[in-house]
Amino acid sequence: MITIDLLSVEQIRQRLTTSTIGRRLHLLGEVDSTNVRCQNLARAGAPEGTVVMAEGQSAGRGRRGRTWFSPSGVNLYASVLLRPSLRARELPLISFLASLALVGAIEEQGVQAGIKWPNDIVVDDKKIAGTLVESGMRGEQVEYAVLGVGVNLNVEPEALRVALGSAGVFATSLAAVIGFAVERNAFAAAFLNQLETWLEVWKARGPESLRAAWADRDILAGRHVEVHADGVGLYEGRVLGLDVGGGLVVQDTLGRRRTLVSEGVRPL
Numbered sequence: 001m002i003t004i005d006l007l008s009v010e011q012i013r014q015r016l017t018t019s020t021i022g023r024r025l026h027l028l029g030e031v032d033s034t035n036v037r038c039q040n041l042a043r044a045g046a047p048e049g050t051v052v053m054a055e056g057q058s059a060g061r062g063r064r065g066r067t068w069f070s071p072s073g074v075n076l077y078a079s080v081l082l083r084p085s086l087r088a089r090e091l092p093l094i095s096f097l098a099s100l101a102l103v104g105a106i107e108e109q110g111v112q113a114g115i116k117w118p119n120d121i122v123v124d125d126k127k128i129a130g131t132l133v134e135s136g137m138r139g140e141q142v143e144y145a146v147l148g149v150g151v152n153l154n155v156e157p158e159a160l161r162v163a164l165g166s167a168g169v170f171a172t173s174l175a176a177v178i179g180f181a182v183e184r185n186a187f188a189a190a191f192l193n194q195l196e197t198w199l200e201v202w203k204a205r206g207p208e209s210l211r212a213a214w215a216d217r218d219i220l221a222g223r224h225v226e227v228h229a230d231g232v233g234l235y236e237g238r239v240l241g242l243d244v245g246g247g248l249v250v251q252d253t254l255g256r257r258r259t260l261v262s263e264g265v266r267p268l
Helices: 009-015 034-043 092-107 157-170 174-178 184-205 207-216
Strands: 025-031 051-057 076-082 114-116 120-123 126-138 141-151 224-229 233-242 248-252 257-260 264-267
Touching: 009 025, 009 184, 025 034, 034 051, 034 076, 034 126, 034 141, 076 184, 092 114, 092 120, 092 126, 092 141, 092 184, 092 207, 141 184, 184 207, 207 233, 224 248, 224 257
Parallel strands: 025 051
Antiparallel strands: 051 076, 076 141, 114 120, 120 126, 126 141, 224 233, 224 264, 233 248, 248 257
């Protein structure tokens, strides 16, 4: 039985080494979605680094509008406000930041994690976390980006199977992997610390440094995959890597190169 430990602003702040990320931290009970709440703050003028966390979500969302199972008191649901100087086509870089920060926080627990394009964090080919980036635009310029993450920390595997059905077989939690409960306040702080570290890498070394680090943790490179594309249907191919915009380049069985933007991909 997993013991529920409540998140604490004070305990998270005690562990923060950041100068910006998380210094404004809103901790809520159960909400519709931390991304929704963070976007509201963004439109009201909140500064970069503002973070919204919640104990649970009633309408948590993943990619392509899918529901993110968000039981109270056991996991991490967080959204971070960034105000980068980017154009719309460069937004995938924000997803890279989120994925790299999550992998870093998980690896601090002694667990090796990988990234499955575009936004899944996996351990032993099972999904343990996901990211969702939403933005506000001013013309072609990004006015703000909200980086949302959901991490299965202490949720029971059986609860995942019940909630997700057949897909629950391919999901896990960090506690299930390491064999004991994860201290959520410590993990939350580790994620925020990692995020600021990767932001500093981006500013110092440029976007290619993020792409290279992401590619080092990519579990799909070179693998045979099945692609589900709206309007096209299913097809198979081999993953060649990323393009400069963060799209996944796949060579199909007829030798054609296709660049994926939001399609579903399953390794075979």
